[in-house]
Structure formats: C-alpha cells, structure tokens
Amino acid sequence: MRRIAVSWVILGLAALLVVFAPINLQPVTSSAERVFRIEAGDFAYSPAVLHVNPGDRVTIELASSDVVHGIYVDGYDVSVMVDPGQPASLSFIANRPGTFRLRCSVTCGALHPFMTGKLQVGSNLLLWRSIGLAFVALLGVYFLRKPALMTEP
Ligand SMILES: [Cu+2]
Numbered sequence: 351m352r353r354i355a356v357s358w359v360i361l362g363l364a365a366l367l368v369v370f371a372p373i374n375l376q377p378v379t380s381s382a383e384r385v386f387r388i389e390a391g392d393f394a395y396s397p398a399v400l401h402v403n404p405g406d407r408v409t410i411e412l413a414s415s416d417v418v419h420g421i422y423v424d425g426y427d428v429s430v431m432v433d434p435g436q437p438a439s440l441s442f443i444a445n446r447p448g449t450f451r452l453r454c455s456v457t458c459g460a461l462h463p464f465m466t467g468k469l470q471v472g473s474n475l476l477l478w479r480s481i482g483l484a485f486v487a488l489l490g491v492y493f494l495r496k497p498a499l500m501t502e503p
Pocket residue numbers: 393418419420454455456457458459462465
C-alpha cells in the first residue's frame with residue numbers, strides 16, 4: 351500500500367516536471383530570410399503550415415487561384431489581400447516563439463471560416479510536453495497495475 355502511494359507521488363512529480371519545466375529550446379535565434387509562396391484557393395492554403403526559427407524575417411507571397419482571398423497572421427497582427435492573378439506579399443520578423451493561426455482575412459465564401467493555416471515559430475514545445483506526459487501516463491499504467499494482476503501465475 352505504501353509502495354503504491356510512493357509510486358503515485360513520483361508519477362505526479364514526473365508529470366508536473368514534464369508540464370512545467372522551464373525548457374528553453376530557442377537557442378536557434380537566426381535572422382534568415384524565409385520566403386513562402388502560398389497558393390490560396392478552394393478555401394485552403396498550400397502550403398498551410400510554415401516552420402521558421404525565432405528571429406527569421408518571414409515573407410509570404412500570396413497568390414489566389416479563384417476569388418479574392420487574404421491572409422492574417424494571429425499574434426503578429428499583419429495581413430494582406432490578394433486578387434486572383436495579382437499576387438501580393440507581406441513581411442514581418444518572427445520574433446515571438448509559438449504557434450500562430452493563419453486565417454483568411456476576406457469573407458470568400460461558404461467555407462471561409464475553415465480557411466486556416468499554421469505558423470510555427472521555433473520548436474513545438476506543447477507537442478513535446480504532450481508526448482512526455484503520455485510517456486509518464488504509460489509508466490503509471492505499467493507500475494500501478496493492480497498487484498493481483500502481477501501475482502497471477
Ligand atoms: Cu479566403
């Protein structure tokens with residue numbers, strides 16, 4: 351009984367560590383020039399996911415293949431609109447690490463609210479913490495199985 355209580359405490363501490371450890375995974379502060387050509391059309395962006403390093407200068411060249419679209423970068427508060435056949439671009443310095451939503455800034459049709467993308471600046475800490483937490487949970491399942499199960503012949 352005491353052993354199980356100790357295991358719970360250890361697992362709890364491990365989970366807290368995984369979730370709250372102040373990991374600074376942003377040593378890659380580059381200042382590279384990153385240019386993305388994004389095609390907007392059919393209520394989607396292509397590519398829809400952009401990965402950059404903190405400090406990069408990001409340029410998005412947007413082109414539309416059907417109607418008037420736009421792109422708005424959450425957290426950076428920059429946007430641009432495009433007419434079909436007339437590409438337009440926007441630039442900003444990706445100085446904030448994290449995951450930011452990209453969304454169409456022009457009401458372009460029925461599926462407009464679903465026209466989104468993602469800007470990932472730096473590594474995806476949330477993802478790694480989730481994986482770590484899943485691992486701790488697995489350890490918990492393994493070590494805290496009912497003793498009856500372990501003593502079965
Ligand atoms: Cu749109």
